[in-house]
Amino acid sequence: MSCFRENFWGERNAGFDVLYHNMKHGQISTKELAEFVRERAAVEDSYSKSMSKLSKMASSSSQLGTFAPMWEVFRVSSDKLALCHLELTRKLSDLIREINKYGDEQVKVHRKTKEEVTGTLEAVQSMQVSSSHMHxxxxxxxSRCVELERLHKEGANQKEVEKCKFLYPLLTLR
Known part of the structure; x- marks a missing residue:
């Protein structure tokens, strides 16, 4: 069974960066979501008003003739649909308030978390830099080993081989 700790850091130790990036950009995502819901509420409100206008048109139509019952059905259904969309607009407005409240709480938690994980962030960055330097x-x-091997294969004189070993002391350990 694999554990989170074994798979979290990933290649180049980027796991913490991913989490921190998601937390940091959560505020932007929250604002985008609130804006989308706000636009949706505006569309629903517009649709509700349009349906109310159609309902008024249906009620002002002639009540005489064979279509009279049909006009009543259109008026009632348009009224009900308009009320449904108006209620949806209200619920979306409530949702916008909740999203904004969540966004405000998220800002507070982000500040607190940022202070708490500063040491971890510095340690991860140091580890990434060290890893990069090691690679x-x-x-x-x-590449220096390849160069020394090339010198051996070409039969370079001892002076050049020693010079190479002097320049690259770790190669003498081979």
Whole structure:
């Protein structure tokens, strides 16, 4: 069974950065969501008003003739639909208030968390820098080993081989 701790850090120790990035950009996401819900509420409100206008048109139509019962059905259904969309607009407005409240709480928690994880952030960044330096040093070491092997294969004189070993002391350990 795999554990979170074994899979979290991932390649280049980026797990903490991902979490911190998501927390940091959560405020932007909250604002975008609130804006979307606000636009949706505006659409629903507009639709409700349009349905109310249609209902008034249906009620002002001729009540005489064979279509009289049909006009009544259209008026009633338009009124009900308008009221449904008006209620949806109200519920979306409540949702916007809750999203904004959540966003405000998120800002407070973000500030508190940022203060608490500063040490972890610095440690992770230090570990990433050290890891990067280690990879560069390893690449440099391997290229120098290849150069020394090339000198041996080409039959370079002892002076050049010693010079190479002097310049790259770790190679003498091989």
């Amino acid at each position: 560069k040093a390893r690449e440099s070491y391997l």
